[in-house]
Amino acid sequence: MTKTHFIVPFFIPHVGCPHDCVFCSQGKITGKERPVLPEEVIPIIREYRATFPRNARMVEAAFFGGSFTGIPAPLQTAFLKEAYLAKKEGLIDRIRLSTRPDYIDQEVLERLSEFRVDTIELGVQSMSDEVLKKSARGHSSADVVQASRKIREYGFRLGLQMMVGLPGSRPDTEVQTASGICALKPDFVRIYPTLVIRGTALETMYKKGMYKPPSLEEAVDLCAVLAAMFIRENIAIIRMGLQPTELISEGGEVVAGPFHPSFRQLVDSRLVLRAVKWILDQRGMDPEVGIVMETNPKLLSTLKGIGKENIKALEREYPGLEIKVLKNKDLGRSEIRFINGKRMFEADYRQVIKSIK
Numbered sequence: 001m002t003k004t005h006f007i008v009p010f011f012i013p014h015v016g017c018p019h020d021c022v023f024c025s026q027g028k029i030t031g032k033e034r035p036v037l038p039e040e041v042i043p044i045i046r047e048y049r050a051t052f053p054r055n056a057r058m059v060e061a062a063f064f065g066g067s068f069t070g071i072p073a074p075l076q077t078a079f080l081k082e083a084y085l086a087k088k089e090g091l092i093d094r095i096r097l098s099t100r101p102d103y104i105d106q107e108v109l110e111r112l113s114e115f116r117v118d119t120i121e122l123g124v125q126s127m128s129d130e131v132l133k134k135s136a137r138g139h140s141s142a143d144v145v146q147a148s149r150k151i152r153e154y155g156f157r158l159g160l161q162m163m164v165g166l167p168g169s170r171p172d173t174e175v176q177t178a179s180g181i182c183a184l185k186p187d188f189v190r191i192y193p194t195l196v197i198r199g200t201a202l203e204t205m206y207k208k209g210m211y212k213p214p215s216l217e218e219a220v221d222l223c224a225v226l227a228a229m230f231i232r233e234n235i236a237i238i239r240m241g242l243q244p245t246e247l248i249s250e251g252g253e254v255v256a257g258p259f260h261p262s263f264r265q266l267v268d269s270r271l272v273l274r275a276v277k278w279i280l281d282q283r284g285m286d287p288e289v290g291i292v293m294e295t296n297p298k299l300l301s302t303l304k305g306i307g308k309e310n311i312k313a314l315e316r317e318y319p320g321l322e323i324k325v326l327k328n329k330d331l332g333r334s335e336i337r338f339i340n341g342k343r344m345f346e347a348d349y350r351q352v353i354k355s356i357k
């Protein structure tokens, strides 16, 4: 599928943020990156546009990096005015920004409405107040509920971000967070495994033995459970992997934590494996004749798993079974055809994930 949705990113660091979220490395980013100025917004959009294909169906200006609605109101207005002008001129289709749940109130929402902002993303991180407290977030789960409802009442698109593996979290608090998020019916979610970034409070906690990050395997397993919950509710997962401080984690600043450059593929492969095992168990098969799985070329590497991890897992599960995986461009992007001797059946792995608990 050709890419038709393009983002023009604007990094707006939350200079002087009064909070101290343990995982945050904003201070480091702020020192390294020159923040964008309002008068640069339209020229930057024009520059980006020149690199996008003519058939780009959706161009979105995205203000990220800190808590947009926490910066001084005149500066918010200056940025929003420029983005609004760009939208009026047809240079962009949507305006998106991210912020904290406790930086949403009527005055803020009126301002964002006035300048035709489309999407607001909230950093929820956890719906457990204990985890929020241990992570020094400075807001509660009730703030998340209240802010999300208000955002909806004003008619904005709502995105919610959660972090997995924060201090004090356990698998049950992660599930509690995902189910709390599902209840708020966002348009999309992002899932970030917590990484220990150099120079953060979390690094100190980690070095003192007060914090132990989940292993990559644990994080992938857990995120597969959470992703299945969102798939069941038809909530799009637009990002899995890295965390909001990704600018520096990409620069080799990760001290510990479940970092993997293809984290999303690891989780998607785990989900596909779960679905395939379920299908094979339900349908039964003749191990003597081996099995061929055909799938859309886009799903092929996810079905095999990184390093053929899924094939190896199936071989362990069904010793002696000969397994072949082939491309079939006639199948849909989440469809798999199973051929076992003379038997042939197809399944959509996402539909299977929806039906298994």
Ligand code: SF4
Pocket (backbone or CB within 6 Å): 014, 017, 018, 019, 020, 021, 024, 025, 026, 065, 066, 067, 100
């Ligand atoms: S994550 Fe956001 S709110 Fe928390 S300290 Fe960093 S900039 Fe401030």
